[in-house]
Amino acid sequence: MSLSCMSVRRGLLATALGAVLAPAIAASPSAPLSIMSTADPAAPKVAYDGLLVTYKSGTSERRNAAAGAATLQRVLRAPATASQFAAVHRATTPAIASTRRLAIGADLVRPNRRLSEGELDTLMRTLAADPAVAHVEPNRYWRHLRTVRATAAAAPNDPGFEVQWHFRAPDGTIETLAPDPGVANHGGIDLLGAWQYGRGAGVVVAVLDTGITDHPDLDTSLANAGYDFISNAINSGRATDGRAAGGWDTGDWSTEDRFLVENGGCMVPGEQRPSSWHGSHVAGTIAQITDNGLGMAGVAPDAKVLPVRVLGHCGGTTADIADAIVWASGGSVPGVPENKNPAEIINMSLGGYGTCPSDSAYAQAIAAARQRGTTVVVAAGNDNNDAASFTPASCPGVINVAATGITGKRAYYSNFGANITLSAPGGGVYPDDGVSGQSVRTGFVWSAGNRGETTPTEPGYVGQSGTSMAAPHVAGVAALVISAAVQAGRPVPTPQEMREILTQTSRDFPVRPLRQIGVGILDAAKAAARGAGSAAGGDEPTAIRMARTVPVTGVSAAADAGVLYRIDVPAGARNLQIRTYGGRGQVKLLTRVGRSPAPDGSNATLRSTRPGTTQSVQVTIPLADSYFVRLVGGTGGFQGVNLVATYSPAP
CATH class of the missing domain: 2.60.120.380 (Jelly Rolls)
Known part of the structure; x- marks a missing residue:
C-alpha cells in the first residue's frame, strides 16, 4: 500500500504514519458512502463520499453552480437514464444533491442512497456523457497505514543532530547509532554547505497533512493561521460537520470501536491504529528549530511552516485536499477566510493508488497553485511500484520524490518510474538498505513527534522511513533556494525553474538503481548555490x-x-x-x-x-x-x- 512510514521509538519517541488508500467506509444516513474497487486488484476496496463533477470551460455550468445542478438533474431525469438503471441494475435512478462547489469549479454531489459498485460506475458514465461535463471522479478517501517498527531495542542517550545522517555530506563517513553496526554515509544531502546562502528566511512552506502539534522544537507561529479543511465530523473528530480555523493536529487515531465500519465508522478490524503525528514529523524535517540547544535540526530552519490539516481519523477526501491546495497557494475557497500567508512551496506526503489526468480535481488544483508561483512537492509512494499509477505522484507539474537510504540505494519500498523527478533521503529499514533482515535504526530519518496514542501529550522525536520523509527534504531545500535567490538579489524561481535547479544540481547515484528514481539524489549545497547565481551543479x-x-x-x-x-x-x-x-x-x-x-x-x-x-x-x-x-x-x-x-x- 502507498506512502506508509516505517518508524521506531527512541526515548521520548512517537510513531508516525504515511498516507495511503482507504478501506471500505460505512455510509452515514445523511451522506451515504459508495464502495468501489481500485484499478489495483491487490488493493482493498475504497470508499467514496459522493462524486466530483467538473464542467468544461466556457459553459454556463462552469460559471454558475445553479446551472450545473440543473444540468445534472436533467440528465438523471431523462427516460434513457431511468431505462438503463432499470435494465442493468433493476433499480431506480438515484437522486443526487449538490453539496458545495470547490475552488477549482467542480461540484461535490452526493447520491441519496448507497450505490453498488456497478450503479456508481453507471452514474459516473451517465453524467460524464453530457456535453457540458469535462470530468467525473469519485470523491475518494486517502489515509495512513499502520507503522512498521524497527525491532532494535537500545536507544542512544542523545536524540540530536548526530543521528540525522540525512543532513550530512555523503562523503562515506561512518554513521553509528548503537547498538547497530556503523554504515558509510553515501545518502546525505550536504545541508551544512547550503546554509551559507541562506536558511529559508521569509519563505512559507505549506504542509498539507495531519496538522502540527505543540512542540518545543517546532515553530508553531503560523499554526493558528493555518486551516483545518476536513469537512466530515467522523473524520475531523469535531462534534459537527464543517471546516475550522487553525492547523493543529488533534490526533488521527482510530482505535476506538466507534471508528469500526460496523458501527458507522471508517476502519475494519486489524486496520485501526494510534495517532500518527505525521504532519509534525514532516514539518520538523522542513523547518525544525535549529541552533537552540534542543533536539534536532531542520533543512530550512528560518522558513515558516503553514500547517493545513487535510488528514484525520479516516484520512482525507479529494474535495477537501483539492480546496486546501488552492487555499495554501493563495487562491480563494468559498466559505474559507483568505490565506494571509500564501505558500511558495506546498508539501504533500500523502497519496494512494490511482492516476491523475489533467482534468481531475487534483490536477486542476495543482495547476492553479503553479500558476500562482507555488512549487508543489509530493511523495512518490511506498508500494515498490510504478508511480505513474499513484496520485498525486502522477499529477502534471509536481516534483515527485522517490526515497533513497543511507547507502544511496533506492529504498526497497520506494515507488519508481519515468515520472519520478529526483530522489531524497527517505531512510532504510534493514542493514545496507536491504529488503529484509533485522531492522536497524541508523538509517531512519529523524524528526519531531509526540508520545500520545490519541490526543497530543508529551512531545518527543521519532525515526521513520518512507517517501513521506523524502519529500520534505526537497521542500526544505526549495525554501533554501528561494532564500538564497532573494539574498543574492535574484528573482524567486518559478515552479519550472525550481524543478530545473533541483534536478540539475542533484548528485549522481553512488549505486546505479535498477529502477528509474529520477535524475539523482538531492544536493542541498549545490541547489542553494545555484539559487544564489553560482555555477553549481552541471553545465546545463x-x-x-x-x-x-x-x-x-x-x-x-x-x-x-x-x-x-x-x-x-x-x-x-x-x-x-x-x-x-x-x-x-x-x-x-x-x-x-x-x-x-x-x-x-x-x-x-x-x-x-x-x-x-x-x-x-x-x-x-x-x-x-x-x-x-x-x-x-x-x-x-x-x-x-x-x-x-x-x-x-x-x-
Whole structure:
C-alpha cells in the first residue's frame, strides 16, 4: 500500500504514519458512502463520499453552480437514464444533491442512497456523457497505514543532530547509532554547505497533512493561521460537520470501536491504529528549530511552516485536499477566510493508488497553485511500484520524490518510474538498505513527534522511513533556494525553474538503481548555490536551446571537446529522434534526460558513437522533459556537422 512510514521509538519517541488508500467506509444516513474497487486488484476496496463533477470551460455550468445542478438533474431525469438503471441494475435512478462547489469549479454531489459498485460506475458514465461535463471522479478517501517498527531495542542517550545522517555530506563517513553496526554515509544531502546562502528566511512552506502539534522544537507561529479543511465530523473528530480555523493536529487515531465500519465508522478490524503525528514529523524535517540547544535540526530552519490539516481519523477526501491546495497557494475557497500567508512551496506526503489526468480535481488544483508561483512537492509512494499509477505522484507539474537510504540505494519500498523527478533521503529499514533482515535504526530519518496514542501529550522525536520523509527534504531545500535567490538579489524561481535547479544540481547515484528514481539524489549545497547565481551543479545553464525540426548547422569541435544543446519535449510527444549528419571527422552523440551527460558518456541515457559523423538516437515515447545533447569530438575531432531533433507533437 502507498506512502506508509516505517518508524521506531527512541526515548521520548512517537510513531508516525504515511498516507495511503482507504478501506471500505460505512455510509452515514445523511451522506451515504459508495464502495468501489481500485484499478489495483491487490488493493482493498475504497470508499467514496459522493462524486466530483467538473464542467468544461466556457459553459454556463462552469460559471454558475445553479446551472450545473440543473444540468445534472436533467440528465438523471431523462427516460434513457431511468431505462438503463432499470435494465442493468433493476433499480431506480438515484437522486443526487449538490453539496458545495470547490475552488477549482467542480461540484461535490452526493447520491441519496448507497450505490453498488456497478450503479456508481453507471452514474459516473451517465453524467460524464453530457456535453457540458469535462470530468467525473469519485470523491475518494486517502489515509495512513499502520507503522512498521524497527525491532532494535537500545536507544542512544542523545536524540540530536548526530543521528540525522540525512543532513550530512555523503562523503562515506561512518554513521553509528548503537547498538547497530556503523554504515558509510553515501545518502546525505550536504545541508551544512547550503546554509551559507541562506536558511529559508521569509519563505512559507505549506504542509498539507495531519496538522502540527505543540512542540518545543517546532515553530508553531503560523499554526493558528493555518486551516483545518476536513469537512466530515467522523473524520475531523469535531462534534459537527464543517471546516475550522487553525492547523493543529488533534490526533488521527482510530482505535476506538466507534471508528469500526460496523458501527458507522471508517476502519475494519486489524486496520485501526494510534495517532500518527505525521504532519509534525514532516514539518520538523522542513523547518525544525535549529541552533537552540534542543533536539534536532531542520533543512530550512528560518522558513515558516503553514500547517493545513487535510488528514484525520479516516484520512482525507479529494474535495477537501483539492480546496486546501488552492487555499495554501493563495487562491480563494468559498466559505474559507483568505490565506494571509500564501505558500511558495506546498508539501504533500500523502497519496494512494490511482492516476491523475489533467482534468481531475487534483490536477486542476495543482495547476492553479503553479500558476500562482507555488512549487508543489509530493511523495512518490511506498508500494515498490510504478508511480505513474499513484496520485498525486502522477499529477502534471509536481516534483515527485522517490526515497533513497543511507547507502544511496533506492529504498526497497520506494515507488519508481519515468515520472519520478529526483530522489531524497527517505531512510532504510534493514542493514545496507536491504529488503529484509533485522531492522536497524541508523538509517531512519529523524524528526519531531509526540508520545500520545490519541490526543497530543508529551512531545518527543521519532525515526521513520518512507517517501513521506523524502519529500520534505526537497521542500526544505526549495525554501533554501528561494532564500538564497532573494539574498543574492535574484528573482524567486518559478515552479519550472525550481524543478530545473533541483534536478540539475542533484548528485549522481553512488549505486546505479535498477529502477528509474529520477535524475539523482538531492544536493542541498549545490541547489542553494545555484539559487544564489553560482555555477553549481552541471553545465546545463550553458546549453544552446534547439527548436524542433530546425537544424543546427556547421558544428565543430576538437577531440574530447564538445558542445551542449537542449531540446524541450512537451507532454504527449511521440517518436523523438536526435541525429547528426554531414561534415567530416568523428563525433559522439550523448543524450541525457533532465541533466547534461558527462563528456565521457558514463551517465548518458542514450548514446551513438559509430564511426563517422552520422549518429542517431530514438525514443518512441519520450518524457515530457528537457533532453540535453552533447556532441563530443572523437579522434581528430569533427568539423561542419549538423544536428537536428524531431518529434511528433501530441494530437
